[in-house]
Amino acid sequence: MYVFLSVVKKNETVKEAMEEPHSVSSPRRILSLSKKKRASVSFSDSDDKASGFGLSGEHGPKPSEVYGFVGSITIIVATVIFFTWAYVPEHWLHAVGIYYYPSRYWALAVPTYIVVTVALALAFYIGLNFLSTPPPTSLNTLFDEFTRDPSTFSPLGEGDELPIEPIADIPIEEINRLMFDD
Numbered sequence: 001m002y003v004f005l006s007v008v009k010k011n012e013t014v015k016e017a018m019e020e021p022h023s024v025s026s027p028r029r030i031l032s033l034s035k036k037k038r039a040s041v042s043f044s045d046s047d048d049k050a051s052g053f054g055l056s057g058e059h060g061p062k063p064s065e066v067y068g069f070v071g072s073i074t075i076i077v078a079t080v081i082f083f084t085w086a087y088v089p090e091h092w093l094h095a096v097g098i099y100y101y102p103s104r105y106w107a108l109a110v111p112t113y114i115v116v117t118v119a120l121a122l123a124f125y126i127g128l129n130f131l132s133t134p135p136p137t138s139l140n141t142l143f144d145e146f147t148r149d150p151s152t153f154s155p156l157g158e159g160d161e162l163p164i165e166p167i168a169d170i171p172i173e174e175i176n177r178l179m180f181d182d
Helices: 001-019 064-085 090-096 107-131 171-180
Strands: 022-025 029-032 040-043
Touching: 064 171
Parallel strands: none
Antiparallel strands: 022 029, 029 040
């Protein structure tokens, strides 16, 4: 019975707050920003919490947010390590106690290889598209297995409403006449 009354009380508070034009509603509290009254905050009852810590499955960070945060931190750390390896003199690294690291040749070679690989992949992709596209003089650019000729229909009468014509392709002759004839 107590749970039912607290739910009814909570629903009434939410309805009152939603009726006001300047209110912000959240599952945890209701904040009224109305000019009529002073700002008030009402918190939900502690008995309404289902779990021990008051957290449900709806709250908390989303996995995509966590992965994005971890990914951004990893990128920053990897960038700092890369620039330290590429630009700090060897005697400074030896003074810190770092004696084994890859050759400095790879600091320039790996980014160069990556850029060249991406450029060649884009050129290859564009070339494949050119090879698979029919030439502009081919009728395959105008007609295919999905081409529909416009159907001829007769209007019912002058007083009746005309139906919407079915979807069809406009013939190339009609397009040329509309665009190029004066």
